[in-house]
Amino acid sequence: MKLSLGPLQYFWKRADVLDFYQQAADWPVDVIYLGETVCSKRRELRLPDWLSIADNLTAAGHDVVLSSLVLVEAASELSTLRRMADNGRFGMEANDLSAVQVCLERQVPFVGGPTLNIYNHETLALLQSCGMTRFVLTMDQGETALRALREAQATLGGAFPEVEVMAWGRLPLAYSARCFTARASNLGKDECGFKCLEHPQGLALATREGESFIRLNGIQVQSEARCDLAPDLESLRQCGVDYLRLSPQPEGMAEVIERFHDALQSGCPPGRAGDCNGYWHGRPGMDWVGAAREFSGDLQETTR
Amino acid sequence: MNMELVCPAGSPAALEAALEHGADAVYVGLRNPTNARAFPGLNFTPEALAAAVSTAHARRRKLYLALNTYPTSRHIHVWKDSIDMAAAAGVDAFIIADMALLDYAARRHAGIPRHLSVQGSATTAVALRFFYERFGIARAVLPRVLSIAQVEHLCEQAPVAIEVFAFGSLCIMVEGRCQLSSHVTGQSPNCHGVCSPAEHVRWTELPGNRREVRLGQVLVDRFEPEEPASYPTLCKGRYQQDGQPFYALEEPTSLNTLELLPRLAQAGVAALKVEGRQRGPAYVTQVTRVWRGALDALKGPQPFRILPEWEAQLSHVSEGLQTTLGPYHRRWQ
Numbered sequence: 001m002k003l004s005l006g007p008l009q010y011f012w013k014r015a016d017v018l019d020f021y022q023q024a025a026d027w028p029v030d031v032i033y034l035g036e037t038v039c040s041k042r043r044e045l046r047l048p049d050w051l052s053i054a055d056n057l058t059a060a061g062h063d064v065v066l067s068s069l070v071l072v073e074a075a076s077e078l079s080t081l082r083r084m085a086d087n088g089r090f091g092m093e094a095n096d097l098s099a100v101q102v103c104l105e106r107q108v109p110f111v112g113g114p115t116l117n118i119y120n121h122e123t124l125a126l127l128q129s130c131g132m133t134r135f136v137l138t139m140d141q142g143e144t145a146l147r148a149l150r151e152a153q154a155t156l157g158g159a160f161p162e163v164e165v166m167a168w169g170r171l172p173l174a175y176s177a178r179c180f181t182a183r184a185s186n187l188g189k190d191e192c193g194f195k196c197l198e199h200p201q202g203l204a205l206a207t208r209e210g211e212s213f214i215r216l217n218g219i220q221v222q223s224e225a226r227c228d229l230a231p232d233l234e235s236l237r238q239c240g241v242d243y244l245r246l247s248p249q250p251e252g253m254a255e256v257i258e259r260f261h262d263a264l265q266s267g268c269p270p271g272r273a274g275d276c277n278g279y280w281h282g283r284p285g286m287d288w289v290g291a292a293r294e295f296s297g298d299l300q301e302t303t304r
Numbered sequence: 305m306n307m308e309l310v311c312p313a314g315s316p317a318a319l320e321a322a323l324e325h326g327a328d329a330v331y332v333g334l335r336n337p338t339n340a341r342a343f344p345g346l347n348f349t350p351e352a353l354a355a356a357v358s359t360a361h362a363r364r365r366k367l368y369l370a371l372n373t374y375p376t377s378r379h380i381h382v383w384k385d386s387i388d389m390a391a392a393a394g395v396d397a398f399i400i401a402d403m404a405l406l407d408y409a410a411r412r413h414a415g416i417p418r419h420l421s422v423q424g425s426a427t428t429a430v431a432l433r434f435f436y437e438r439f440g441i442a443r444a445v446l447p448r449v450l451s452i453a454q455v456e457h458l459c460e461q462a463p464v465a466i467e468v469f470a471f472g473s474l475c476i477m478v479e480g481r482c483q484l485s486s487h488v489t490g491q492s493p494n495c496h497g498v499c500s501p502a503e504h505v506r507w508t509e510l511p512g513n514r515r516e517v518r519l520g521q522v523l524v525d526r527f528e529p530e531e532p533a534s535y536p537t538l539c540k541g542r543y544q545q546d547g548q549p550f551y552a553l554e555e556p557t558s559l560n561t562l563e564l565l566p567r568l569a570q571a572g573v574a575a576l577k578v579e580g581r582q583r584g585p586a587y588v589t590q591v592t593r594v595w596r597g598a599l600d601a602l603k604g605p606q607p608f609r610i611l612p613e614w615e616a617q618l619s620h621v622s623e624g625l626q627t628t629l630g631p632y633h634r635r636w637q
Contacts, residue, residue: 071478072428073454081430097426101434115481117425117494119374122404126438140486140495145376152377174477174484174539177449177631180553184545189637205543205552207523208516213543214484216552221477223487278490284520285487 001237003260004031004164006245007067007093009172009217011196014044020248021053025060027254028261031243032057033093035067035084037113039179039218040077041189042196047083054090065091068099070115071175071219078102094132104130114138114166115175119145121152124161134162136245139171142280143232146239162242167229168256168274169247170202170215170222171285180216189219200250225286228274230263235280307568308575309599310368310467311592314346314582319356321585326596329366331399332356333497333581337379338386339370340423341581342497354393366396370581372421373497374402384408391416399445400424401480406439417442419467423494425480429461436463443467445577447479452564452632456571465574471591472579473623474559474630476539484538488520500537532556534623556624562615564632565598566608587621594618 005024008017024032034050034057036042045053054064066084069077078098085092085102094100095113103110112135118124124135137146146163153160181203182192202215202222215222229236229244236244246256263270278287311327313319322330333339335347348356353369360367369390375383383405387398391413398416400406401423409418420426420435422445435441443465446455459466475482479493486492489504506518513529517536524541527533534540534556542549559579561568568576576599578591594614602608619625630636 070481071449072431073450075457078428078430097424097431097434098428101430104434115425117374117402117480119402119495120377120380120404122377122380122407123402126403126407130438138494140483140492148377171483171487173487174482176477176553177451177637178476178554179637184550184552188635190634203545205545207541207543208526208549209523210544211523213522221484221553279486282490284490285483 001233001241001264002030002243003028003257003264004243004245005029005033005257006166006169006247007033007035007037008248009038009170009220009222010200010202010248010250011039011042011194011218012044012200012250013197014049016200016250017045018053020250020253021057023254025057025062027257029062029246029257031063031065033065033067037067037070037095038175038220039196040069040074040080041192041194042218047080051087051090058090065093065111067093067113068095070095070113071177072096072098073177093136100127100130100132107131109133111164112136112161114172121149121156124149124153125156125158128158128161132161134164134242136164136166139166139173140279140285142282143235143239144282146241150240160240163240164243164245165229165236165241165280166227167236167244167246168260169226169249170224171227171276171279172220173214173223173285174221176219176221179219180221181218184216223276223286225275227276227279227285228272229277229280230260230274231269231272231290232277232280233263233267233269305569305572305574306603307573307599309592309595310575310577311588312472312578312581312583313356313588314341314343315585316348316352316356316359317585318581318583318588319359321588322592323360323363323365325589325592327365327592329368329396329575330356330360331368331370331577331581333370334386334390336382336386337497338373338375338383340372340493340497341370342373343502343582346582350389350393353390353395357394361394368397368399368419369395370399370421371405372399372401372423374423374494375405376495380404387413397442403439406435406441410439414440420444420464422447422469423480425478427478429458429463432462432464443574445469448475448559449478449631451634451637452567453634455573455632456567459571459573466572467575467577468561468568468573469559470561470568470576470578470595471618472558474554474557474628476554476630482539488522488538500535505536532624540623555626557626557628558618558622558624559630560618560622560627561629561632562598562610562618564629565602569602583621590617590621
């Protein structure tokens with residue numbers, strides 16, 4: 001199992017992004033996904049900037065993949081997609097069927113992002129036939145779903161693509177045409193004033209009894225709960241997961257990566273540091289399922 | 305070109321209402337997990353589906369079957385069997401989101417048109433080309449994310465006929481990409497055909513005739529004694545930033561595009577969809593009647609104008625008794 005650094009979900013100032021990826025050059029992650037996936041109005045960095053970061057990271061020994069926008073609407077967004085696919089050096093993560101088609105037309109192999117809705121082996125095989133070499137499991141699927149996918153795919157023959165699973169960070173739960181961050185300031189999307197820059201980890205919202213619940217990140221809604229699959233390392237390994245995706249955060253990213261890296265090196269799953277792992281266990285995403293294996297082991301012991 | 309009026313039916317009675325009041329086509333779902341309104345007591349058995357096809361065809365109208373949830377490998381046979389059964393029953397089109405099912409329907413029942421469901425999340429001509437070239441779709445239902453100008457542009461570029469949502473409950477998230485419900489309940493529109501499933505909803509009476517409603521453990525909203533309360537989908541709850549609760553995502557409201565009708569027609573939109581298979585025959589009657597009247601007026605010699613009674617009738621059956629142009633109107637975004 002290897003580590004990947006997922007695409008930056010938030011809107012940070014240019015200098016902060018450059019600084020972040022300068023540090024990332026030294027981090028023990030194998031793959032780094034780069035690019036804007038949430039909002040095309042975020043232009044602190046443009047494609048040439050991302051490509052230049054990509055060159056630096058490649059020189060530092062990382063595999064770089066360019067991630068595409070999740071919600072593609074405008075002609076300008078399509079043309080950015082085409083330019084990304086035509087870059088000639090780095091692979092693509094297709095987060096929308098527009099990107100899949102663009103890659104397909106150019107015969108560019110791609111990583112299927114978590115929003116492609118791959119829920120069965122036949123859809124998986126169809127996308128493989130379009131050039132998909134790796135896929136990120138949708139947020140809502142976990143161990144059981146992945147096993148079923150693998151077993152069913154074995155009946156078709158052929159190679160199973162590489163699998164990547166979201167292992168650390170706030171979960172992207174939904175996307176809209178509406179900018180929620182702008183709305184929270186009584187602004188429309190067209191005159192948003194780049195409010196996202198003021199919320200480098202998203203804008204936290206609580207329920208009316210004060211329980212933290214979601215984060216607004218432009219047109220994206222994230223979970224407040226940070227997913228943490230480090231304690232589930234063993235079952236991830238058993239399911240043949242190839243990459244653990246760690247989602248960028250403005251502070252403490254090096255420590256997050258170090259914790260996962262140490263766990264992979266030692267083979268010892270660490271204790272809990274995040275808030276949720278429900279999806280991996282076939283539960284509501286926000287749930288935390290702790291030490292399930294030990295418990296079921298004890299139970300069997302008792303029954304016997 | 306005439307725009308087709310596509311109305312919902314969750315029961316034979318609703319189907320009758322839609323046909324009686326002027327639907328050109330009616331879309332239904334089966335009583336199993338294959339569609340995105342998998343609610344108890346709703347939808348059609350195989351026998352009811354066969355009868356529904358006959359009823360619709362007797363009036364020279366069309367009957368579409370929505371198979372718009374995403375099957376897992378273990379259960380995909382349920383969706384495929386449903387496709388075979390519905391083909392034998394004589395449905396006029398399948399409304400599908402999942403690629404494997406589009407592929408299956410195209411191979412097994414090539415003569416029955418395939419419509420890409422709104423759950424397929426296709427928002428550009430390039431994405432539509434993918435579905436058209438791979439699976440021969442004849443029509444696509446657009447997610448409720450595009451502005452009217454974007455819809456017009458897409459109609460020019462699209463390789464297939466375009467269907468848009470005209471009226472009904474407003475999903476404000478990109479359809480097919482919303483996990484809010486599964487985050488809290490484990491059940492999602494994508495896989496379970498439900499959003500905020502009823503068995504996870506809990507209403508509690510508070511002192512002073514106030515009420516609160518939870519989905520699972522999450523408090524979605526609280527209501528003052530006279531305050532109208534609507535179904536607690538997470539996107540229409542009130543949350544707080546600095547202690548000030550507000551509708552952070554969207555108010556309880558319904559989509560209503562009556563005033564866009566001339567532009568949608570001009571753009572070449574092929575079909576207008578009314579949301580609401582979970583609603584009863586009274587809703588279907590009222591909404592179908594208004595939209596039939598509006599579409600007929602559009603074809604008439606007089607310039608199109610919205611009758612006040614249309615607005616009144618539609619507001620009456622709307623969520624929160626109010627309507628919006630939603631994402632069609634750039635300001636909403």
